[in-house]
Amino acid sequence: xxxxxxxxxxxxxxxxxxxxxxxxxxxxxxxxxxxxxxxxxxxxxxxxxxxxxxxxxxxxxxxxxxxxxxxxxxxxxxxxxxxxxxxxxxxxxxxxxxxxxxxxxxxxxxxxxxxxxxxxxxxxxxxxxxxxxxxxxxxxxxxxxxxxxxxxxxxxxxxxxxxxxxxxxxxxxxxxxxxxxxxxxxxxxxxxxxxxxxxxxxxxxxxxxxxxxxxxxxxxxxxxxxxxxxxxxxxxxxxxxxxxxxxxxxxxxxxxxxxxxxxxxxxxxxxxxxxxxxxxxxxxxxxxxxxxxxxxxxxxxxxxxxxxxxxxxxxxxxxxxxxxxxxxxxxxxxxxxxxxxxxxxxxxxxxxxxxxxxxxxxxxxxxxxxxxxxxxxxxxxxxxxxxxxxxxxxxxxxxxxxxxxxxxxxxxxxxxxxxxxxxxxxxxxxxxxxxxxxxxxxxxxxxxxxxxxxxxxxxxxxxxxxxxx
Amino acid sequence: xxxxxxxxxxxxxxxxxxxxxxxxxxxxxxxxxxxxxxxxxxxxxxxxxxxxxxxxxxxxxxxxxx
Numbered sequence: 001x002x003x004x005x006x007x008x009x010x011x012x013x014x015x016x017x018x019x020x021x022x023x024x025x026x027x028x029x030x031x032x033x034x035x036x037x038x039x040x041x042x043x044x045x046x047x048x049x050x051x052x053x054x055x056x057x058x059x060x061x062x063x064x065x066x067x068x069x070x071x072x073x074x075x076x077x078x079x080x081x082x083x084x085x086x087x088x089x090x091x092x093x094x095x096x097x098x099x100x101x102x103x104x105x106x107x108x109x110x111x112x113x114x115x116x117x118x119x120x121x122x123x124x125x126x127x128x129x130x131x132x133x134x135x136x137x138x139x140x141x142x143x144x145x146x147x148x149x150x151x152x153x154x155x156x157x158x159x160x161x162x163x164x165x166x167x168x169x170x171x172x173x174x175x176x177x178x179x180x181x182x183x184x185x186x187x188x189x190x191x192x193x194x195x196x197x198x199x200x201x202x203x204x205x206x207x208x209x210x211x212x213x214x215x216x217x218x219x220x221x222x223x224x225x226x227x228x229x230x231x232x233x234x235x236x237x238x239x240x241x242x243x244x245x246x247x248x249x250x251x252x253x254x255x256x257x258x259x260x261x262x263x264x265x266x267x268x269x270x271x272x273x274x275x276x277x278x279x280x281x282x283x284x285x286x287x288x289x290x291x292x293x294x295x296x297x298x299x300x301x302x303x304x305x306x307x308x309x310x311x312x313x314x315x316x317x318x319x320x321x322x323x324x325x326x327x328x329x330x331x332x333x334x335x336x337x338x339x340x341x342x343x344x345x346x347x348x349x350x351x352x353x354x355x356x357x358x359x360x361x362x363x364x365x366x367x368x369x370x371x372x373x374x375x376x377x378x379x380x381x382x383x384x385x386x387x388x389x390x391x392x393x394x395x396x397x398x399x400x401x402x403x404x405x406x407x408x409x410x411x412x413x414x415x416x417x418x419x420x421x422x423x424x425x426x427x428x429x430x431x432x433x434x435x436x437x438x439x440x441x442x443x444x445x446x447x448x449x450x451x452x453x454x455x456x457x458x459x460x461x462x463x464x465x466x467x468x469x
Numbered sequence: 470x471x472x473x474x475x476x477x478x479x480x481x482x483x484x485x486x487x488x489x490x491x492x493x494x495x496x497x498x499x500x501x502x503x504x505x506x507x508x509x510x511x512x513x514x515x516x517x518x519x520x521x522x523x524x525x526x527x528x529x530x531x532x533x534x535x
Contacts, residue, residue: 080534101533101534101535102534102535103533103535104533104535106535107535197533199533200533200534200535207521207522232533233531234531234532234533235533236525236528298512300505300508301508301509301512303505304505304506304508304509305509307502307505308506308509315483319483319484319485322484322485323484323485323486326485326486326487331491334487334491335491335494335495338480338483338485338487338495339498339502340483341479341480341482341483341485342476342479342480342495342499342502342503343502343506347506347509349520349522350506350509350510350515350520351506351509352520352521352522353515353518353519353520353521354509354512354515354518355520355521356515356518356519356520356521357512357514357515357518359521361514397498397501
């Protein structure tokens with residue numbers, strides 16, 4: 001079974017598979033599992049098969065667009081695609097906003113020859129946990145459908161894990177690429193803020209949103225980032241920072257890895273977390289890395305800054321619709337959005353001042369280490385029941401006592417989430433590798449070296465195993 | 470002013486009128502959230518720091534659609 005973009009690209013060029021075959025396998029996986037795990041909001045089967053046939057014809061003529069040519073890819077449904085629709089998993093989003101338009105990242109995928117198979121499920125507007133009160137699927141985890149696949153890029157995570165596509169787009173504002181990567185047992189990359197244009201994506205946090213890939217492997221994430229990264233002036237935050245994947249030789253000699261434990265092993269962490277994390281660090285050391293214990297500067301403050309910033313920036317976008325269409329939002333979305341009204345404008349500005357201080361302190365730390373390693377979450381995927389809050393929605397405080405992602409959104413550094421083992425209940429555990437600003441090459445090298453020595457990233461949930469080609 | 474009254478007033482000022490059930494769920498979080506936000510003002514290194522915000526004169530809107 002072809003599981004990775006890298007292997008699929010090699011097989012296409014070796015003539016041992018075709019894009020149409022890859023796309024048919026992806027469609028078969030969706031036929032088998034999508035109804036149960038709710039990966040897609042909108043499938044594009046016929047469109048994808050047409051694009052796959054075009055890709056095969058182009059490759060046969062020697063017209064090679066690169067490693068994503070002919071590869072099935074999913075797109076999170078807060079990102080506009082002309083073949084749409086784009087709904088943000090909400091009754092509220094004006095369908096005309098994204099109609100007949102491609103976001104810059106979608107245009108880049110198309111230009112690279114990617115075969116987009118559909119729009120994937122998400123938390124409403126990337127922040128509200130879906131329930132059964134609205135006409136959208138509730139995303140579920142393919143490892144155990146009674147558990148949350150993570151979010152908000154839920155469908156992209158479950159789709160990669162289930163083989164419905166080989167890579168997909170997600171977004172990350174407080175962890176929404178890395179959390180589904182962690183809970184679905186796949187790899188996910190949050191690039192440096194501004195490296196990938198976020199125009200054409202429904203905003204959650206204007207100064208926090210990152211578009212990035214989920215895929216099986218670090219090497220696959222690198223291939224997707226090469227396509228996505230680079231200046232687009234329609235996004236005022238986008239910078240001129242294209243990306244070229246580094247050499248993946250598996251040798252981490254000379255790489256200094258700072259290991260963070262403080263605040264990442266709460267009393268209610270899964271008992272398998274510490275052994276799995278220690279084993280992962282040992283693998284990195286075996287590849288030549290020097291390991292040292294470090295502490296994240298301003299850890300609590302950056303978590304607060306992320307919540308304040310996201311709440312305020314999101315409420316500005318949603319305030320009029322909240323007033324007029326309260327009941328059309330999911331309860332969890334409403335609960336998140338109202339937090340923006342509970343802080344002042346001065347609080348927002350102060351959060352931005354402390355973000356600047358933390359960025360500087362973190363940059364100083366990265367003068368002493370090349371990569372920082374920490375768990376992505378303290379547990380495997382939680383059950384839906386355990387996440388429920390009184391009055392509807394999710395208990396955000398409980399959730400973020402278990403997940404260690406928002407810090408990195410506040411500072412804007414790149415972070416790669418990788419599978420590193422399983423809980424006793426058979427749910428994936430995940431490692432985060434963070435780098436200095438624009439340091440994606442280092443974290444991808446480290447992640448690839450880890451994956452050259454382990455096979456966690458190749459494990460397939462039993463739900464998807466029956467569809468293996 | 471108790472938390473419930475405070476939260477009701479804040480949301481009302483923002484034009485938001487949740488149900489009493491939802492309001493009762495939001496209110497207990499307010500104090501916890503307020504304490505963590507107040508802690509941001511206690512970061513001494515931020516006293517004279519510019520916020521991570523920038524306004525550029527002459528900036529124009531550009532259509533993102535491709």
